[in-house]
Amino acid sequence: MNNITFEYPYLLFLIIPFILCELFCKQKTATYYIPHLNIFNQDKNTNVFLITILKWIIITFSIIALSSPYEKLQTINIKKDGLDIVLSLDTSGSMRQIGFNRDNLELSRWEVVAQIVEEFIPKRINDNIALVVFGTSVMTASPLSFDKNAQAKIIKHLNIGIAGDKTALIDSIAGSINILKDSKAKSKIIIALTDGEDTASLIPMQVVENLIKKYDIKIYAIGIGESNRHVLGKLASISKGKAFYANSKDNLEQIYKEINKLEKSKIEQNKIVQKKYFYTYFLFICIFALFFYIYAKNRNNN
Numbered sequence: 001m002n003n004i005t006f007e008y009p010y011l012l013f014l015i016i017p018f019i020l021c022e023l024f025c026k027q028k029t030a031t032y033y034i035p036h037l038n039i040f041n042q043d044k045n046t047n048v049f050l051i052t053i054l055k056w057i058i059i060t061f062s063i064i065a066l067s068s069p070y071e072k073l074q075t076i077n078i079k080k081d082g083l084d085i086v087l088s089l090d091t092s093g094s095m096r097q098i099g100f101n102r103d104n105l106e107l108s109r110w111e112v113v114a115q116i117v118e119e120f121i122p123k124r125i126n127d128n129i130a131l132v133v134f135g136t137s138v139m140t141a142s143p144l145s146f147d148k149n150a151q152a153k154i155i156k157h158l159n160i161g162i163a164g165d166k167t168a169l170i171d172s173i174a175g176s177i178n179i180l181k182d183s184k185a186k187s188k189i190i191i192a193l194t195d196g197e198d199t200a201s202l203i204p205m206q207v208v209e210n211l212i213k214k215y216d217i218k219i220y221a222i223g224i225g226e227s228n229r230h231v232l233g234k235l236a237s238i239s240k241g242k243a244f245y246a247n248s249k250d251n252l253e254q255i256y257k258e259i260n261k262l263e264k265s266k267i268e269q270n271k272i273v274q275k276k277y278f279y280t281y282f283l284f285i286c287i288f289a290l291f292f293y294i295y296a297k298n299r300n301n302n
Contacts (some may be wrong), residue, residue, distance in 0.1 A: 004278070007068035014063045042235045046202070054293040058286050065282040073274040076190055083127040083263055084144055084185040086176040086228045087117060090194040091158060092135040094164030100224065101249040109195055109224060110160045112249045118155050122148050130179050131155070134172035136164025146178060147274075166200035169228070173219070173235065174203045177211045187264060188215065189241075193222040196230060205231070212239045220244065220259050226250060 006012065095110040121129060131141035131151060141158060142151050173192060180188040212219065212235075219239040221232035224246045236243035242262075246252040 004069055004071050007070060009067055011067045012063060014066070015060065029276060037149075040078070047299060051293060051296050054289050054296060057289040059288045061282040061289070065279040065286065066281075069278045069282070070275040071278070073218040073276055080187060083124070083187045083189055084130075084180055084183040085124060085127055085189045085191060085263075086130045086132055086144075086179050087121075088134065088153075088172045088176045088192040089113065089117065089158075089188055090135075090167060090169070090172075090196075091133045091160055091162050092167045092196065093161055094167070094196045094225075095160050097225065100252075108160065112252065113193060113224075114155050114158065116249070116252055116256055117154050120260065121151055123156075123260055124148075126185075128185065130176075132172055132176050132179070133158055134168050134175070135164050136166040136168060137160060138168060138172045138175040139163045140175065140179065144183070164200070167194060167196050167198055168200040168202075169194050169198040169231065170201035170205055170208055171203050173208050174211065174216050176219055177208070177215060180217055181215045187263065188217045189220065190217060190239075191218065191220045191259060192232075192235070195223070195225045195227055195234070199227045206236075208235075209238050220262075222246065222252070222255055242297065 017151070021156065090113075091110060095113070096108050099105050100106050100109045101107045101112045107110050125148075128144040129142075129148070129151060130144045131154060133139050133141050139162070163253060169192065173190060176190045180190070211217075217239055219235045219241040221236045221241065221243045222245075223229060223232045223243070227245065229243070229245065232245075233243045235241070244255040244258075246255055
């Protein structure tokens with residue numbers, strides 16, 4: 001809240017005409033003498049004071065809302081050759097297996113993967129990232145986005161079995177390609193992680209191979225546990241990427257660090273400023289003040 005500013009600060013000067021009009025545009029009214037009028041004047045004066053306060057609340061808060069107050073959350077530099085990355089993650093039933101983290105044997109494979117991916121995403125500050133999860137079927141958890149905070153929250157809400165208990169690795173690659181096929185980025189990358197054999201894919205491997213070549217997509221294939229090394233190696237080879245294999249959390253952390261080093265963005269070109277707007281709060285107060293103003297005005301006239 002310490003970084004609040006206005007998108008259109010010059011609109012704040014609109015308050016000046018209202019102040020001048022209040023001072024110099026007084027309405028002239030006829031004067032009548034009525035005995036014992038002071039009894040009624042006390043209540044009327046109270047109403048006039050309330051109406052005046054409400055009027056200025058409406059005017060002031062409307063002008064503030066028009067000026068669009070906001071808080072700048074962060075500025076993201078977008079690189080000229082920024083990457084579009086799809087993280088394809090296995091959430092099949094086999095990811096329930098424990099013992100992958102030697103420091104905490106009670107954690108499942110998925111819990112370890114989710115933690116490492118959460119740490120990896122913010123490191124890709126200048127890249128567009130999408131999230132895909134797969135089991136028996138394939139789901140897009142997040143489209144291509146620069147909103148790393150939202151994606152970290154999405155990871156926390158993903159569970160084992162959310163897409164079924166089987167493994168559809170090839171289908172997940174096809175789904176990831178579908179996200180990247182219209183991308184204008186110079187580099188399009190899929191980082192696919194799985195822990196077992198493909199047991200549920202419906203799309204033939206040959207079709208996926210053709211799509212990878214057609215859209216010039218690089219695949220980093222990561223296998224954990226007893227994964228299908230032949231398929232992972234083939235995906236990496238035809239896409240000019242690389243295959244990795246991890247038997248522990250430490251191995252997996254090193255793999256993501258290596259991928260992070262292999263794929264770098266370069267020249268700064270544009271910036272995205274993330275903002276939190278507050279004009280709706282002022283409009284909300286204006287609406288309530290307007291209702292009370294109409295009520296008090298009608299009561300005063302009566």
